[in-house]
Amino acid sequence: MPLFRYTRAGQEPPVPRRHTPLPWIALIALILGAAALAFAWLAGWIGRDRLTAQRFTDTIEATGPAHPGFRRAHSKGVCVGGWFSPSAQAPMLSSARVFSQQKVPVLGRLSIGGGDPHGADGNARVRSIALQLVGDDGQEWRMAMNSFPFFAVPTPEAFFEQTRAQLPDPATGKPDPQKMAALLARYPSARAFQQWAKSAPWTDSWANTTFNSVNSFWFTNAQGNQRAVRWRWQPQAPVAELDADARGRADADFLEQDLRRRLNNGPVRWNLVVSIAEPGDAVDDPSTPWPASRSEVMAGVLSLERMQSQEQGACGELNFDPLILPRGMRGSDDPVLAARSAIYSQSFNRRERERAAGAPAQARETAR
Numbered sequence: 001m002p003l004f005r006y007t008r009a010g011q012e013p014p015v016p017r018r019h020t021p022l023p024w025i026a027l028i029a030l031i032l033g034a035a036a037l038a039f040a041w042l043a044g045w046i047g048r049d050r051l052t053a054q055r056f057t058d059t060i061e062a063t064g065p066a067h068p069g070f071r072r073a074h075s076k077g078v079c080v081g082g083w084f085s086p087s088a089q090a091p092m093l094s095s096a097r098v099f100s101q102q103k104v105p106v107l108g109r110l111s112i113g114g115g116d117p118h119g120a121d122g123n124a125r126v127r128s129i130a131l132q133l134v135g136d137d138g139q140e141w142r143m144a145m146n147s148f149p150f151f152a153v154p155t156p157e158a159f160f161e162q163t164r165a166q167l168p169d170p171a172t173g174k175p176d177p178q179k180m181a182a183l184l185a186r187y188p189s190a191r192a193f194q195q196w197a198k199s200a201p202w203t204d205s206w207a208n209t210t211f212n213s214v215n216s217f218w219f220t221n222a223q224g225n226q227r228a229v230r231w232r233w234q235p236q237a238p239v240a241e242l243d244a245d246a247r248g249r250a251d252a253d254f255l256e257q258d259l260r261r262r263l264n265n266g267p268v269r270w271n272l273v274v275s276i277a278e279p280g281d282a283v284d285d286p287s288t289p290w291p292a293s294r295s296e297v298m299a300g301v302l303s304l305e306r307m308q309s310q311e312q313g314a315c316g317e318l319n320f321d322p323l324i325l326p327r328g329m330r331g332s333d334d335p336v337l338a339a340r341s342a343i344y345s346q347s348f349n350r351r352e353r354e355r356a357a358g359a360p361a362q363a364r365e366t367a368r
Helices: 022-043 053-062 156-165 177-186 188-199 244-249 254-264 335-356
Strands: 076-086 104-112 127-134 140-146 217-220 226-235 268-276 296-308 329-331
Touching: 053 156, 053 335, 076 254, 104 254, 104 296, 156 177, 156 335, 177 188, 254 268, 254 296, 329 335
Parallel strands: none
Antiparallel strands: 076 104, 076 296, 104 127, 127 140, 217 226, 217 329, 226 268, 268 296
């Protein structure tokens, strides 16, 4: 319809109606304002009490001395490389190509817990493995796994509370024991984790340590069947324990030295064991272990054949984000899993900036 029209003869035509631009200007301003608000929210400029990856990473950094160029956690480790060979049963779990091709190249990293890149191996209760598997279709499976079998707390908020409890008190230079006691009183899973730390064996090698996914994931096979799963790398090397006296006498780098000796004699291997959830299992809560009676599939073998220092190896260039997954796998709705992914990204970006700004050469060792 035209904006105006003439009437019958003898009548004055109506005054044309003009559309004012004000409503459109207001709409555009509203959209731009909402975008700016969202950006500020994500950047942490507003809602200062909101838990963001930036705030979380700041708190992790505050638990100890700064080490520019290093990852904020699991700061000490070595690069490793080798192959993954899937089993005949693996394709029943997932349609991911890494479960059907003969051999999958692996780049990874073995590390210890803590933020000190020069810490003593015998003092680290937690050990970790981070891996990148790349299928011949270009799809990647990245994972970051730990020696503990479950997470200490169930949510990112509780994880943040746990991290804050580890901050040194300015008066003593050490964490306030009352804050940790309050955390243990609030979360039964934290008490269970503490019991694991006291009673689980301290193995004498990365090679005989079991590494757990801790978080849950969903696998979908070629037939469209979906399963909630967790997995672990079960060592083929026999377990040998170290008591406290032996740990105290051991060299600060004994894990690296041991791995080098073992690799000189051939590959070091782990079996990939996938546990399948049953109805009622805690898929989205990493602090709740699944019963040992759950069905398991031996899905393949990891063979590590070589190692390099972090200065020379390629593992330092990778963010081992556990939500980088191939088709046929996806993350669960576990909020701790999403938080880990966001914090890893924040840590990676910070250390890349530090390295670009000329962080010391020794700080270019990077960790998960």
